[in-house]
Amino acid sequence: MSTSPLDQSISLTELLDVEGFREVCKSFSELYGIGIKVFDIEANKIADVRASTGDHCGYLFTVHPTQVACTNLVNKIRTIALTADSEPLAIDCFSGLRYKILPLVYEGSLLGRFIFGPYAPVELKAPPAQLEQYRPQLDLDTLAGYLKEIPRATEKTADKVIEHVTQILQVIIHGSYRIQMTSKVHIASIQGAFDELEVNSRKLKHANDKLQELDRLKSNFIATVSHELRTPLTSVIGYSEMLLEGMAGELTPEQQEYVTTILEKGENLLSLIGQVLDLSRIESGNVLIQKQDIDPRMVVNTALSDVLPQANKRRIEIVIEVDDAVTNIVVDADKLRRIISNLLANAVKFSSPNSQVKVCLDVDDVRPTDRARFDIFEPERNRNLRLRVIDQGVGIPEEKLERVFDAFYQVDNSSTREFGGTGLGLSIVRNFVQAHEGRVEVTSKANEGSTFTVYLPYDVRGSDNGTSAEVFSQQP
Numbered sequence: 172m173s174t175s176p177l178d179q180s181i182s183l184t185e186l187l188d189v190e191g192f193r194e195v196c197k198s199f200s201e202l203y204g205i206g207i208k209v210f211d212i213e214a215n216k217i218a219d220v221r222a223s224t225g226d227h228c229g230y231l232f233t234v235h236p237t238q239v240a241c242t243n244l245v246n247k248i249r250t251i252a253l254t255a256d257s258e259p260l261a262i263d264c265f266s267g268l269r270y271k272i273l274p275l276v277y278e279g280s281l282l283g284r285f286i287f288g289p290y291a292p293v294e295l296k297a298p299p300a301q302l303e304q305y306r307p308q309l310d311l312d313t314l315a316g317y318l319k320e321i322p323r324a325t326e327k328t329a330d331k332v333i334e335h336v337t338q339i340l341q342v343i344i345h346g347s348y349r350i351q352m353t354s355k356v357h358i359a360s361i362q363g364a365f366d367e368l369e370v371n372s373r374k375l376k377h378a379n380d381k382l383q384e385l386d387r388l389k390s391n392f393i394a395t396v397s398h399e400l401r402t403p404l405t406s407v408i409g410y411s412e413m414l415l416e417g418m419a420g421e422l423t424p425e426q427q428e429y430v431t432t433i434l435e436k437g438e439n440l441l442s443l444i445g446q447v448l449d450l451s452r453i454e455s456g457n458v459l460i461q462k463q464d465i466d467p468r469m470v471v472n473t474a475l476s477d478v479l480p481q482a483n484k485r486r487i488e489i490v491i492e493v494d495d496a497v498t499n500i501v502v503d504a505d506k507l508r509r510i511i512s513n514l515l516a517n518a519v520k521f522s523s524p525n526s527q528v529k530v531c532l533d534v535d536d537v538r539p540t541d542r543a544r545f546d547i548f549e550p551e552r553n554r555n556l557r558l559r560v561i562d563q564g565v566g567i568p569e570e571k572l573e574r575v576f577d578a579f580y581q582v583d584n585s586s587t588r589e590f591g592g593t594g595l596g597l598s599i600v601r602n603f604v605q606a607h608e609g610r611v612e613v614t615s616k617a618n619e620g621s622t623f624t625v626y627l628p629y630d631v632r633g634s635d636n637g638t639s640a641e642v643f644s645q646q647p
């Protein structure tokens with residue numbers, strides 16, 4: 172976890188506009204004729220404005236023994252221990268000049284130090300006697316000449332000037348500190364929100380990984396269980412058919428009725444298992460689309476044979492209308508059969524006895540004038556095979572239309588519902604249609620009937636010879 176910006180200490184260089192601060196120091200120095208130096212807490216120089224002491228100090232620095240003494244003094248001034256509440260310290264140079272050192276404090280914290288000087292105390296009229304020891308290298312007369320150029324100040328005046336200057340510099344620091352703190356508070360609040368987001372996003376990712384793993388396990392489980400159920404079920408259906416055909420001897424009418432029920436229920440169960448398997452394949456992205464050039468009329472007829480027994484039983488008439496413009500299309504014939512038989516099975520299931528179900532096949536050519544639908548980038552996509560399955564059944568309430576394509580969704584999901592089913596058929600239809608880059612729509616009126624419309628593009632991309640195979644992954 173990162174530390175809050177509010178907890179991080181701030182240096183003077185970060186705090187101040189250093190150039191501007193130096194300019195202010197310079198104008199004070201020129202005004203009072205006293206040098207000003209400012210160091211931060213780590214003894215880094217922030218400002219260094221020298222006044223008219225240059226010749227005096229420069230001369231002392233050129234003479235070997237005093238040069239050493241100068242260096243020692245400068246180090247002492249820079250590093251002498253200070254606390255936030257230290258009083259101004261007066262440090263006298265061996266040459267008689269004086270420095271004043273003050274702590275630079277903000278809100279009780281020591282940020283650095285101000286150094287004023289050197290200036291000549293009023294009582295210093297000539298170089299002090301102790302400098303005699305540096306003769307003959309040091310010429311005291313020359314030094315006395317330089318000393319005259321140095322501003323002279325009584326302690327009272329020096330203290331007043333220092334107080335004035337420090338007050339102004341403190342005001343500048345205070346202003347900068349406030350700006351800095353405001354932006355720090357701002358950054359801290361953003362960082363707080365960011366840290367929280369990061370934690371939440373990590374938690375979400377973890378949960379998502381777990382869900383994905385569970386989903387994978389679930390799909391594997393469904394695929395294995397469905398597969399294992401199919402084998403014995405095929406035997407149940409096969410033996411029931413053999414019994415009905417009299418291969419094990421003549422059945423009494425009652426036995427025939429029972430075996431027919433076994434066969435019917437077995438077939439229902441087999442189709443249910445088939446749907447579950449389809450969905451688990453779709454979810455795991457293992458749907459293989461094998462396209463071939465086929466006559467859609469043939470596929471409609473095969474699908475019709477899947478639902479005819481149910482339709483006959485309920486005396487529902489199925490009418491097929493095919494427009495002359497319908498030509499061959501390159502699609503996966505098996506998937507198209509399943510699309511049509513799922514829609515037809517629903518139409519039969521949700522229709523009342525003695526009603527009619529219509530299957531219409533025609534070509535939907537989108538005209539360039541239909542701007543909303545016309546695809547100018549892939550014009551070949553404007554020609555679609557349109558398949559409509561129209562029934563006069565119970566219909567679907569308007570507000571439920573959106574959801575009927577969701578897996579496991581059923582308009583009537585009560586335990587006493589009239590119609591059987593899993594809620595998987597339309598989800599599979601939609602996925603197979605999307606695998607052909609087509610779309611499926613529904614319009615319906617409660618108690619009047621529903622129309623399911625599938626559009627499949629007559630687009631043969633990726634198959635020059637009319638056949639191709641590709642794996643379709645489900646869109647999220």
Ligand code: ADP
Binds near residue numbers: 566581
């Ligand atoms: P199932 O038919 O197994 O319940 P589907 O996914 O095929 O599952 O359909 C989902 C739901 O959509 C159905 O339960 C039903 O409520 C509604 N539905 C589908 N087709 C029709 C239809 N032709 N008429 C009325 N309702 C329909």
